[in-house]
Amino acid sequence: MNTPITLARLARGAVTATALALLVTVTTGAHPAPAADDTPPASVGFVDAASVPAEQLQGFDQLVPLKDYLHTHGSSLARKAADAPALPDPDPDPDPDPDLKQQCASHAAQAKTTAGWIKSRFESCQKRPYDLILRDARGTTSLGRLKFDQWILGFSYDGSRRVDYVASIENIWVQPIPTEDATKWRVGQHFRQSINASTSDPNPQVTEPQTKERDELLGEWDRTPQWALTYASPDRGPLFEQGNQQRVYSTVVMDLTASSPNSVPYGGGVDNYHSSVRYDYAGKPAGKYKGAVFTAARVELVMSQTDPKAKESALHIYDALNRPERTFPSWPGKSVPGAKEPLHRVIDPDKVDANRKKSIQECKKVWGDYSGSGLECDEYPFASTEEGSTKGDNRFSVRLIDGPDNRKGGEYINAVYTLNRVLNGDPFYVKITN
Incomplete structure (x- = not known):
């Protein structure tokens, strides 16, 4: 506009x-x-x-x-x-x-x-x-x-x-x-x-x-x-x-x-x-x-569980927000931010890469070597957030999902960043629909 x-x-x-x-x-x-x-x-x-x-x-x-x-x-x-x-x-x-x-x-x-x-x-x-x-x-x-x-x-x-x-x-x-x-x-x-x-x-x-x-x-x-x-x-x-x-x-x-x-x-x-x-x-x-x-506007990533291009990504996020007991790592009383507590964007590529590497290590602990399977390690909160897996509070989730689905979910979050001018440290929320 x-x-x-x-x-x-x-x-x-x-x-x-x-x-x-x-x-x-x-x-x-x-x-x-x-x-x-x-x-x-x-x-x-x-x-x-x-x-x-x-x-x-x-x-x-x-x-x-x-x-x-x-x-x-x-x-x-x-x-x-x-x-x-x-x-x-x-x-x-x-x-x-x-x-x-x-x-x-x-x-x-x-x-x-x-x-x-x-x-x-x-x-x-x-x-x-x-x-x-x-x-x-x-x-x-x-x-x-x-x-x-x-x-x-x-x-x-x-x-x-x-x-x-x-x-x-x-x-x-x-x-x-x-x-x-x-x-x-x-x-x-x-x-x-x-x-x-x-x-x-x-x-x-x-x-x-x-x-x-x-x-x-x-x-x-x-x-x-x-x-x-x-x-x-x-x-x-x-x-x-x-x-x-x-x-x-x-x-x-x-x-x-x-x-x-x-x-x-x-x-x-x-x-x-x-x-x-x-x-x-x-x-x-x-x-x-x-x-x-x-700056007072609420920025929100909305994904649907019926979206054929990213339904596995959406289901993973839904489970992390609403049924964290079904996600890994698993621990009593686990909760994951994004719905009521905002996530915050991270732009530093070294921090993003560190989040991604730790999440992949967590996936291998649970599912072993999944190379050649066509599956990829999906992480939530996203690697591009302060709340990613290296934050240290274990309030994150990883899951193996279809590779193209995982990449499409990444495209959606990047679109939210660029269409809303979300800069480093800016808050945003996540909403999953049926």
Whole structure:
């Protein structure tokens, strides 16, 4: 994947005339307004609706889409803006994954967390719904309600030291009291990033986008919901043969704000979104020589016991994970990592070779000389992992299996390494299906 995504806009439901009428006729008795001769008190600001007592939410269940509110309450300029055709998406490139937003929405519980739903090492998203109440300075009167969805889609690239984020505020609904003007309400997205120098290679750098903040009136968000940011890490050419993979570990954070003219900014949106990224120029072991990944993604090797090309390899791993008493070496209470405990890749060829030699010795102890049989010594955890047979804890298994089957299993694990930019020490898991 080497192109960012084009976002599809969320459809906005039309509001009925009855809902609009209810919004207009909200009584000041239900939602007390300042006296006509008093200066309106500065409001505490927006707070999460879940923190407001139920009695102070009464009557605030008649929200309408912002576009409809602008038609009846906005200025002529605001109404003109609401009627203007939507601007084209900011990304001119073809859409590599048109279903990402739909997939994100289907993982709602994960998508609304700080890290969001991480589909893979190269795609992630956050869809976080907000329900806010505007309150007065005394914290006893509700002045309005605001709902919207925050979206952030993240794209890292296998082959480029770059990460793109497409952020948006969408599906905006409002309900202010008659004396409050929702056309003056604002929402802001504020991005910042930091580098973890202690885990990065020497001289880590990230080039940030020119624009990192967008704080707009609701009407502007409604008209142009989306904006894009690109973070990139410059490289100094191939230095991996000198032991420098130019790894840069970075965290991108976003704070969300919401405010009205007489309020302090909403404080519940600090550290609203976190995205952990690694840039590298690791060379051939990573597949494409350079790239960027979301480090929180779960990397998993999935093999099937019904795969005719590697069913013996899959069965061996299944037994090691689920029936270790059937595997060699055999000892009471034996357990083998990979399903719940991750494995970790080893790139050093000497360590890989040492694991392989010890495993072959173990096979010969059990089955004797098997040369010429067409069978090969299959080992799990793999020779290319820290958990291989030389680790010293005997939490491994060996078995003689068909030679082509054994080699196909090796191809599968190498594909996981290169397709996911699994570098030395990176964790991954193993799953065997029927």
